[in-house]
Amino acid sequence: MKKLLPLIVLLICLVGNEAMAQFTVxxxxxxRSEFRNGFKTLTDDSKDPVFFTEQRSRLYLDYLSDDFKFKLAFQDIRMWGESPQxxxxESGNTFISEAWGQYFISPSFSVKAGRQIISYDNERFLGxxxxxxxxxxxxxxxFIYDSQESKSQLHFGLAYNQDADTSEPGFIQGDGAGFYSVGGNYKTMQYxxxxxxxxxxxxxxxxxxxxxQNADSTVSNKQTFGFIPSTTLGSLKLAGDFxxxxxxxxGRDVNAFLAGINATIQTSVTPLTFGVEYISGDDDPSNDQIKAFSPDFGTNHAFNGFMDYFYVGPANGAVGVNDLYLKTxxxxxxxxLKAHAHHFLTGSTQIDEMGTELSKSMGTEIDLVYGINLKGGVTWNIGYSQMxxxxxxxxxxxxxxxxxxxxAWTMITFKPTLFSSSK
Known part of the structure; x- marks a missing residue:
């Protein structure tokens, strides 16, 4: 972190010379401490529960002028105790979380480039x-168009990824120079x-x-189309995502879908949200089509229960899921205090080892989370979930x-503003 101090001082000096700029540190x-005993998947007597504390530490540098803004975010992730006293x-745990600049061609149109968060709507698919x-x-x-007058936004994004396992001359020419080998990442993306x-x-x-990227150097392209509406009718709010x-x-064709809808009713005591989400699975994974939907880039922890049995860690294979839930x-x-109840069913027909069709009901999860804002903007949360x-x-x-x-888990968050110039 000492290496960042000269950069911070330099940026403060630059802002001091530019009256129309604002700089924030x-x-x-x-x-976050967690006790896991059946988290993400079922446990049994042969396995011991685990307790650990994982910490995120970040430093944010934000710069804003009339013509552009940029952000640098440095991040360190570590388990308590993994480094000697x-x-x-030590092995590298500190890295850049965000590094992007945004140039405003006009008040409504801008271009943004760099390492950044891409998040839309309820973060079901992009979060x-x-x-x-x-x-x-x-x-x-x-490429970002944001019109406050028409209350509309239009974004176009694109990416082309390359890894560094090829020496520098290989990027100029050579066999396999364009092969991308970072597992789980896309090679190209447009949206x-x-x-x-x-x-x-x-x-x-x-x-x-x-x-x-496919193993044979070809590229498979998968397309996802979404429609996310919401409306308010008096004390009733309806929302959905399709x-x-x-x-x-x-090398396999994809034909999969997700459909979810929920209704929130404002009562005199508490809001009640009733919802259902169906994520398609595949009755026969050996066929030529992939019928199991994958929410590839979403904040999946926010959906289908906080114990992360589906699409967080284990991808849920070809099972799919039908989630009936009540939240308040x-x-x-x-x-x-937040309280969620989920009942999960399979999103496809599943057969056991004896060839018998399994019941669709997979289980019920209860999630409880208590949160409180402490003095100075500090927040504290504690949660308990059971499957x-x-x-x-x-x-x-x-x-x-x-x-x-x-x-069970508990998390405390400190987010101070260390320095802010006046614009």
């Missing part, structure tokens, strides 16, 4: 994944996003193409459904 320290060097200590970032170029606000209704449209995936992935929250003391699994979940995930399956 802020920070974040966020340790006395050491001279910053900020629950995870490391977050999710893209190296991309964006368009449009959002429109009306008096009590809004909607967004998303179209995204992701190209993935996605369809096509194209190809790994109410004030409790100086804070608030009540069925025979189907045990058959799909192994483990022991009769064993206690729970997860």
């Amino acid at each position: 802020s920070a974040e320290v966020r340790p 006395i050491y001279k060097r 910053g994944l900020e629950w995870a200590q490391q977050g999710r970032r893209h190296d991309a170029l964006l 368009g996003w449009y959002h429109k606000d009306f008096e009590s209704t809004s909607f967004s449209i998303l179209a995204l193409n992701a190209g993935y 996605y369809y995936q096509t194209g190809s992935f790994g 929250s109410w004030k409790l003391g100086k804070g608030s 009540f699994a069925t025979d189907t979940m045990e058959s799909l995930r192994e483990g022991d459904k009769t064993h206690l399956q729970n997860w």
